[in-house]
Amino acid sequence: MDKFIIEGPTPLIGTIPVSGSKNAAMPLMAAALLANSPTTLNLIPRLKDIYTFKKVIEETGTSVNFNEDANSMVLDPANLNNTEAPYELVRRMRASFYMLGALIGNAGEAKVSLPGGCAWGPRPVDLHLKGFEEMGINIELDQGYVYASIKNSTVEGGDFTLNPSSVGATINLVLGAVKRAEKFIIRNAAKEPDVVLLCKMLAEMGADIEGIGTDTLTIRKVDELKGIEYSNDPDRIETGTFMIAAAMHPESDLTLTGCRPEQLGKFPDSFKKLGVDFKIDGTEIRIKSTANLQPVSVTTKIYPGFPTDLQAQWATLMTQANGTSVVTDTVYFDRFSYVPELNRLGGKLRVEKNKVTIQGKTILSGASVMSTDLRASVSLVMAAMVAKGKSEILRIYHLDRGYEQLEKKLNDVGASIQRVPQ
Numbered sequence: 001m002d003k004f005i006i007e008g009p010t011p012l013i014g015t016i017p018v019s020g021s022k023n024a025a026m027p028l029m030a031a032a033l034l035a036n037s038p039t040t041l042n043l044i045p046r047l048k049d050i051y052t053f054k055k056v057i058e059e060t061g062t063s064v065n066f067n068e069d070a071n072s073m074v075l076d077p078a079n080l081n082n083t084e085a086p087y088e089l090v091r092r093m094r095a096s097f098y099m100l101g102a103l104i105g106n107a108g109e110a111k112v113s114l115p116g117g118c119a120w121g122p123r124p125v126d127l128h129l130k131g132f133e134e135m136g137i138n139i140e141l142d143q144g145y146v147y148a149s150i151k152n153s154t155v156e157g158g159d160f161t162l163n164p165s166s167v168g169a170t171i172n173l174v175l176g177a178v179k180r181a182e183k184f185i186i187r188n189a190a191k192e193p194d195v196v197l198l199c200k201m202l203a204e205m206g207a208d209i210e211g212i213g214t215d216t217l218t219i220r221k222v223d224e225l226k227g228i229e230y231s232n233d234p235d236r237i238e239t240g241t242f243m244i245a246a247a248m249h250p251e252s253d254l255t256l257t258g259c260r261p262e263q264l265g266k267f268p269d270s271f272k273k274l275g276v277d278f279k280i281d282g283t284e285i286r287i288k289s290t291a292n293l294q295p296v297s298v299t300t301k302i303y304p305g306f307p308t309d310l311q312a313q314w315a316t317l318m319t320q321a322n323g324t325s326v327v328t329d330t331v332y333f334d335r336f337s338y339v340p341e342l343n344r345l346g347g348k349l350r351v352e353k354n355k356v357t358i359q360g361k362t363i364l365s366g367a368s369v370m371s372t373d374l375r376a377s378v379s380l381v382m383a384a385m386v387a388k389g390k391s392e393i394l395r396i397y398h399l400d401r402g403y404e405q406l407e408k409k410l411n412d413v414g415a416s417i418q419r420v421p422q
């Protein structure tokens with residue numbers, strides 16, 4: 001296991017290229033299992049979660065060829081002969097549960113382990129299962145596994161409302177329905193760019209999906225889907241994370257390239273209120289920070305609202321704002337494991353239910369901290385980059401799950417981050 005040693009404070013000056021999206025890539029990889037010929041995916045990031053999902057897919061007999069230098073992946077399900085996603089792999093990463101929809105689509109049956117809990121709470125999959133049942137798929141649970149089957153090769157479908165709206169359930173149900181359901185309607189469907197990208201790819205493969213980009217998706221089965229070449233989106237959460245990291249130091253002047261700013265939803269509205277100099281030019285975003293950062297309270301919501309995946313980073317930024325702010329998470333109620341660690345660095349944060357109140361501005365100073373999940377970890381890195389002196393960030397394997405070449409990208413623009421064995 002490795003840790004980071006970070007020396008601060010350092011402004012971020014220069015250019016960072018944004019990588020392909022982790023959360024959008026995995027549904028695209030799952031969709032390749034539905035095709036009758038190989039699929040080529042571009043802009044696939046080299047991340048631990050991608051390698052884990054590659055392994056889950058390979059378990060089925062599907063060949064997965066990852067050209068890491070080109071960030072390109074070819075998947076061919078021609079020899080798919082095993083419809084199981086085992087606990088050993090699914091427990092490592094919840095997105096493996098997409099195999100349920102992908103295998104129903106490919107083979108009409110699946111045995112997929114239930115994902116279990118995660119670092120910040122139970123994160124149920126009840127909506128995925130209820131949705132499949134509504135579709136007409138037979139679902140049984142036994143010894144921690146979900147067994148899915150269908151009597152004939154197709155099911156009638158149905159009309160299912162997601163409450164709450166769920167990215168994962170929408171993706172799973174779309175994957176399961178496109179080749180199996182006569183007509184299946186998903187209401188209150190997630191509209192996150194990851195869902196839209198998947199639906200667009202499936203449509204290009206030949207799927208019949210009405211309402212792409214809206215919250216009502218109507219799917220009518222097609223018999224065949226063809227393999228295509230398709231490009232992943234850049235990572236909007238990585239983009240937002242670096243925007244926030246730049247804002248944290250008054251002398252930062254950072255340009256992000258290869259972005260899709262229109263996929264940031266309402267996030268730029270909050271960002272503009274900080275008082276930083278912030279410009280979007282096509283696929284580039286430039287942030288010049290300020291010594292007089294304004295406190296900005298935010299509440300997370302489903303897309304296009306403020307993303308929960310930037311909640312921890314925003315609260316961390318607010319330690320550097322001149323005043324008090326409140327960050328509320330309405331998507332996950334218990335995603336605040338970073339707070340005690342941030343307080344160890346000198347932050348003044350107080351959690352009450354699903355709100356954290358941040359008293360700024362505080363001078364942070366280096367300490368040893370550790371974290372329990374991906375977004376908490378990156379927030380501690382950001383705090384350490386503006387803290388005075390040396391910090392140690394333990395358990396950085398979380399970062400390797402979701403940020404491609406994080407220390408290289410940050411060191412290239414002036415950070416001092418060293419990876420050493422823990």
Ligand code: EPU
Binds near residue numbers: 024123129165194309
């Ligand atoms: N929910 C249920 N039942 C379900 C499914 C979800 O009650 O069957 C609830 C959840 O408990 C939550 C809400 O619905 O309160 C939304 O959860 P959602 O299903 O949308 O989340 P997810 O699909 O499990 C994805 C991302 C997360 C991101 C959320 C919200 C991936 C692999 N994961 O998770 O990303 O936080 O959407 O946008 O795409 C991350 O990247 O750090 C991360 C955790």
